[in-house]
Amino acid sequence: MGKRLSKIYTRTGDSGETGLGDGNRIAKDAPRVEAMGDIDELNSQLGVIIEQMKSVTALAKLAEFLRSNQHRIFDLGGEVSIPDYAIIKAEHVAAIETQLDAWNSELPPLDNFILPGGSLIVAHLHLARAVCRRAERRLVQLARIESVNPEGLRYLNRLSDLLFVAARYSARVTGTEEVLWEKG
Numbered sequence: 001m002g003k004r005l006s007k008i009y010t011r012t013g014d015s016g017e018t019g020l021g022d023g024n025r026i027a028k029d030a031p032r033v034e035a036m037g038d039i040d041e042l043n044s045q046l047g048v049i050i051e052q053m054k055s056v057t058a059l060a061k062l063a064e065f066l067r068s069n070q071h072r073i074f075d076l077g078g079e080v081s082i083p084d085y086a087i088i089k090a091e092h093v094a095a096i097e098t099q100l101d102a103w104n105s106e107l108p109p110l111d112n113f114i115l116p117g118g119s120l121i122v123a124h125l126h127l128a129r130a131v132c133r134r135a136e137r138r139l140v141q142l143a144r145i146e147s148v149n150p151e152g153l154r155y156l157n158r159l160s161d162l163l164f165v166a167a168r169y170s171a172r173v174t175g176t177e178e179v180l181w182e183k184g
Contacts, residue, residue, distance in 0.1 A: 021081035031142045032080060038135035039077040045128040046070050052121050058173040059121070062166055065099055069159065076152050080139070086149040093151060096158040103162075103169040113181035118171050122178070125167035132160040 017025045018033055026033060046066050053063035075087040116126030136156035142148055171178050 021078060021085070022083065024083075031138070031145060032083070035135065035138040035142045036077055036080050038131065038138045039073060039080060042128065042131045042135050043070055043073045043077065045124065045131050046073065049121060049124045049128060052124065053170075056121070056174060059170060062103075062170065066166070069096070069162075072155065073159075076155060079149060079152060080142070084147050086151065088149055088151045088155045090151055090154075093154045093158050096155070096162050100158065100162045100165055104165045107165070107168050107172060114168070115179040115181055116167075117179040118176040119174065121174070122167050122171050122176055125163055125170060129160050129163035129167065132156055132163055136160060 016028050018028050019025050047070065050063050050066050050070070053059040053066075072088065072092050079085050079087045114126075116123045136153065139148060139153055139156060143150075143153065168178065170176070
Protein backbone atom coordinates (compact mmCIF):
# COMPACT_ATOMS: atom_id res chain seq x y z
CA MET A 1 0.00 0.00 0.00
CA GLY A 2 1.37 3.38 -0.95
CA LYS A 3 1.24 6.55 1.06
CA ARG A 4 -2.39 7.54 1.46
CA LEU A 5 -2.44 10.41 3.95
CA SER A 6 -0.13 13.21 2.98
CA LYS A 7 -2.30 15.79 4.73
CA ILE A 8 -4.41 15.04 7.81
CA TYR A 9 -7.00 17.77 7.48
CA THR A 10 -8.75 18.33 4.18
CA ARG A 11 -11.69 20.54 5.22
CA THR A 12 -13.94 18.31 3.08
CA GLY A 13 -15.87 17.21 6.17
CA ASP A 14 -16.58 20.70 7.48
CA SER A 15 -20.12 20.61 6.11
CA GLY A 16 -21.07 17.40 7.93
CA GLU A 17 -20.18 14.87 5.27
CA THR A 18 -17.43 12.28 5.08
CA GLY A 19 -15.93 10.13 2.36
CA LEU A 20 -16.41 6.38 2.14
CA GLY A 21 -13.77 3.95 0.94
CA ASP A 22 -15.36 3.90 -2.50
CA GLY A 23 -15.13 7.70 -2.82
CA ASN A 24 -18.82 8.44 -2.23
CA ARG A 25 -19.71 11.11 0.32
CA ILE A 26 -22.40 10.67 2.97
CA ALA A 27 -23.58 12.42 6.12
CA LYS A 28 -21.36 11.92 9.16
CA ASP A 29 -24.39 10.72 11.13
CA ALA A 30 -25.52 8.18 8.51
CA PRO A 31 -26.03 4.62 9.81
CA ARG A 32 -22.99 3.40 7.87
CA VAL A 33 -20.75 6.03 9.46
CA GLU A 34 -22.21 5.33 12.90
CA ALA A 35 -21.33 1.64 12.47
CA MET A 36 -17.82 2.53 11.28
CA GLY A 37 -17.35 4.77 14.31
CA ASP A 38 -18.40 2.11 16.80
CA ILE A 39 -16.12 -0.43 15.12
CA ASP A 40 -13.25 2.07 15.34
CA GLU A 41 -14.02 2.67 19.03
CA LEU A 42 -13.94 -1.09 19.66
CA ASN A 43 -10.55 -1.32 17.98
CA SER A 44 -9.25 1.55 20.12
CA GLN A 45 -10.57 -0.10 23.28
CA LEU A 46 -8.76 -3.32 22.39
CA GLY A 47 -5.56 -1.34 21.88
CA VAL A 48 -5.82 -0.03 25.46
CA ILE A 49 -6.39 -3.55 26.80
CA ILE A 50 -3.50 -5.06 24.86
CA GLU A 51 -1.11 -2.40 26.11
CA GLN A 52 -2.22 -3.07 29.69
CA MET A 53 -1.68 -6.80 29.17
CA LYS A 54 1.93 -6.40 28.04
CA SER A 55 3.11 -6.29 31.63
CA VAL A 56 1.24 -9.48 32.62
CA THR A 57 3.07 -12.60 31.40
CA ALA A 58 0.07 -14.85 32.09
CA LEU A 59 -1.97 -12.86 29.56
CA ALA A 60 0.53 -12.92 26.68
CA LYS A 61 -1.42 -15.42 24.55
CA LEU A 62 -4.67 -13.58 25.18
CA ALA A 63 -3.05 -10.29 24.19
CA GLU A 64 -1.65 -11.90 21.03
CA PHE A 65 -5.09 -13.24 20.07
CA LEU A 66 -6.70 -9.88 20.73
CA ARG A 67 -4.02 -8.17 18.60
CA SER A 68 -4.79 -10.49 15.67
CA ASN A 69 -8.46 -9.58 16.10
CA GLN A 70 -7.59 -5.88 16.08
CA HIS A 71 -6.50 -6.41 12.49
CA ARG A 72 -9.78 -8.16 11.66
CA ILE A 73 -11.75 -5.35 13.33
CA PHE A 74 -9.85 -2.86 11.18
CA ASP A 75 -10.76 -5.04 8.16
CA LEU A 76 -14.40 -4.96 9.25
CA GLY A 77 -14.33 -1.17 9.46
CA GLY A 78 -12.89 -1.07 5.95
CA GLU A 79 -15.53 -3.50 4.78
CA VAL A 80 -18.30 -1.30 6.17
CA SER A 81 -16.73 1.80 4.56
CA ILE A 82 -17.21 0.27 1.10
CA PRO A 83 -20.81 -0.76 0.36
CA ASP A 84 -21.15 -4.33 -0.98
CA TYR A 85 -17.55 -5.22 -0.07
CA ALA A 86 -16.70 -8.26 2.08
CA ILE A 87 -13.47 -9.10 3.91
CA ILE A 88 -14.64 -10.96 7.02
CA LYS A 89 -15.16 -14.66 6.33
CA ALA A 90 -16.53 -17.70 8.15
CA GLU A 91 -13.00 -18.77 9.13
CA HIS A 92 -12.55 -15.55 11.13
CA VAL A 93 -15.68 -16.42 13.11
CA ALA A 94 -14.51 -20.02 13.52
CA ALA A 95 -11.14 -18.88 14.90
CA ILE A 96 -12.93 -16.91 17.61
CA GLU A 97 -15.18 -19.88 18.42
CA THR A 98 -12.18 -22.19 18.77
CA GLN A 99 -10.39 -19.86 21.15
CA LEU A 100 -13.56 -19.05 23.05
CA ASP A 101 -14.23 -22.75 23.66
CA ALA A 102 -10.64 -23.31 24.84
CA TRP A 103 -10.68 -20.49 27.39
CA ASN A 104 -14.22 -21.20 28.54
CA SER A 105 -13.34 -24.85 29.24
CA GLU A 106 -10.89 -23.60 31.90
CA LEU A 107 -13.51 -21.55 33.74
CA PRO A 108 -15.98 -22.60 36.42
CA PRO A 109 -19.66 -22.37 35.46
CA LEU A 110 -21.44 -19.12 36.24
CA ASP A 111 -23.69 -19.10 39.30
CA ASN A 112 -24.27 -15.36 39.28
CA PHE A 113 -24.04 -12.25 37.13
CA ILE A 114 -20.62 -10.59 36.96
CA LEU A 115 -20.02 -6.86 37.16
CA PRO A 116 -17.17 -5.15 35.31
CA GLY A 117 -14.31 -4.79 37.76
CA GLY A 118 -11.76 -6.61 39.87
CA SER A 119 -8.86 -5.14 37.92
CA LEU A 120 -8.37 -2.54 35.22
CA ILE A 121 -7.79 -5.21 32.59
CA VAL A 122 -10.94 -7.14 33.52
CA ALA A 123 -13.03 -3.95 33.64
CA HIS A 124 -11.67 -2.83 30.26
CA LEU A 125 -12.46 -6.23 28.73
CA HIS A 126 -16.06 -5.85 29.91
CA LEU A 127 -16.10 -2.31 28.49
CA ALA A 128 -14.83 -3.63 25.16
CA ARG A 129 -17.59 -6.26 25.24
CA ALA A 130 -20.20 -3.52 25.70
CA VAL A 131 -18.69 -1.44 22.86
CA CYS A 132 -18.64 -4.57 20.67
CA ARG A 133 -22.32 -5.15 21.37
CA ARG A 134 -23.07 -1.54 20.39
CA ALA A 135 -21.09 -1.95 17.17
CA GLU A 136 -23.08 -5.09 16.46
CA ARG A 137 -26.37 -3.25 17.05
CA ARG A 138 -25.26 -0.47 14.68
CA LEU A 139 -24.36 -3.03 12.02
CA VAL A 140 -27.76 -4.70 12.47
CA GLN A 141 -29.42 -1.29 11.99
CA LEU A 142 -27.40 -0.74 8.83
CA ALA A 143 -28.29 -4.23 7.55
CA ARG A 144 -31.98 -3.31 7.72
CA ILE A 145 -31.52 -0.61 5.09
CA GLU A 146 -28.38 -1.59 3.14
CA SER A 147 -26.42 -4.68 2.20
CA VAL A 148 -24.04 -5.91 4.93
CA ASN A 149 -21.79 -8.95 4.96
CA PRO A 150 -23.53 -11.41 7.33
CA GLU A 151 -20.12 -12.75 8.41
CA GLY A 152 -19.31 -9.32 9.84
CA LEU A 153 -22.41 -9.54 12.02
CA ARG A 154 -21.52 -13.07 13.15
CA TYR A 155 -17.95 -11.92 13.83
CA LEU A 156 -19.04 -9.13 16.18
CA ASN A 157 -21.52 -11.43 17.92
CA ARG A 158 -18.82 -14.03 18.63
CA LEU A 159 -16.25 -11.40 19.52
CA SER A 160 -18.48 -9.96 22.23
CA ASP A 161 -18.86 -13.47 23.68
CA LEU A 162 -15.10 -13.90 23.51
CA LEU A 163 -14.52 -10.62 25.33
CA PHE A 164 -16.82 -11.73 28.15
CA VAL A 165 -14.93 -15.02 28.47
CA ALA A 166 -11.60 -13.17 28.12
CA ALA A 167 -12.56 -11.01 31.11
CA ARG A 168 -13.34 -14.09 33.18
CA TYR A 169 -10.22 -15.90 31.93
CA SER A 170 -8.05 -12.87 32.72
CA ALA A 171 -9.43 -12.73 36.24
CA ARG A 172 -8.73 -16.41 36.74
CA VAL A 173 -5.14 -16.49 35.44
CA THR A 174 -4.18 -13.33 37.32
CA GLY A 175 -5.82 -14.41 40.57
CA THR A 176 -8.30 -11.54 40.44
CA GLU A 177 -11.60 -12.05 42.21
CA GLU A 178 -14.58 -11.47 39.94
CA VAL A 179 -17.10 -8.90 41.16
CA LEU A 180 -20.36 -10.76 41.59
CA TRP A 181 -23.68 -8.96 41.41
CA GLU A 182 -25.47 -8.68 44.73
CA LYS A 183 -29.24 -8.66 44.46
CA GLY A 184 -30.70 -5.48 45.96
